[in-house]
Amino acid sequence: MKKNFFTLVEVVVALAILSISIAGFLQLLTAAQxxxxxxxxxxxxTHMLMQAAEYYMLMKLEDPPGITDTFFPYDSYRVDVTYEEIENLPEEYTGLVGQKQLRAMVLSLKRQSDGQEVDKIIIDRIDYENASENTN
Known part of the structure; x- marks a missing residue:
């Protein structure tokens, strides 16, 4: 009676295939992680920017006070807010009597450690500070 055993070459080939498969699987796991x-x-x-946007949208001043720790509890980041003129706004929508001015509020999320801008969002909003001047 002949016994069927695996040869050393077959075992080595099987281990090589298994090793390559495991290495590929680990690479996929690392990429997914x-x-x-x-x-x-x-x-x-994005969540930090949205929290800051909520806070600053409620402020009617173009130079609002800094955001408090209650609304923005992230020590390693800060939010800078600036206002700019809106670009590419059609002329038929500007300078109308009784029309409140539209401005672009730019919120920049910056890292405290190096001051680098991580993300930014631009929101068009009504200029409440000068709205009373334009409606008269």
């Missing part, structure tokens, strides 16, 4: 980390960071940054 990196995507999860990037997505989580992006979500957190």
């Amino acid at each position: 990196n995507r999860i980390i990037k997505t989580s960071d992006r979500w957190t940054q």
Whole structure:
């Protein structure tokens, strides 16, 4: 009776195939983990910007006070807010009697450690500070 055993070459080939498969699987896991980390960071940054946008949209002044820790509890980031003229606004919508001026509020999320801008959002909003001047 002949016994069927695997030869050394067959075992080595099987181990090589298994090793390559495991290495490929680990590479996929690492790539997925990196995507999860990037997505989580992006979500957190977007959430911070949205919190700041909510706060500053409620402020009617173009030079609002700084955002408090109650609304923005992130020590390693800061939000800078500026107002700009809106670009590419059709002329038929500007300078109308009784029309409140539309301005672009620019919110920049910056890292405290290096001051680098991480993300920014531009929101068109009514200029309440000068609205009373335009309606008279």
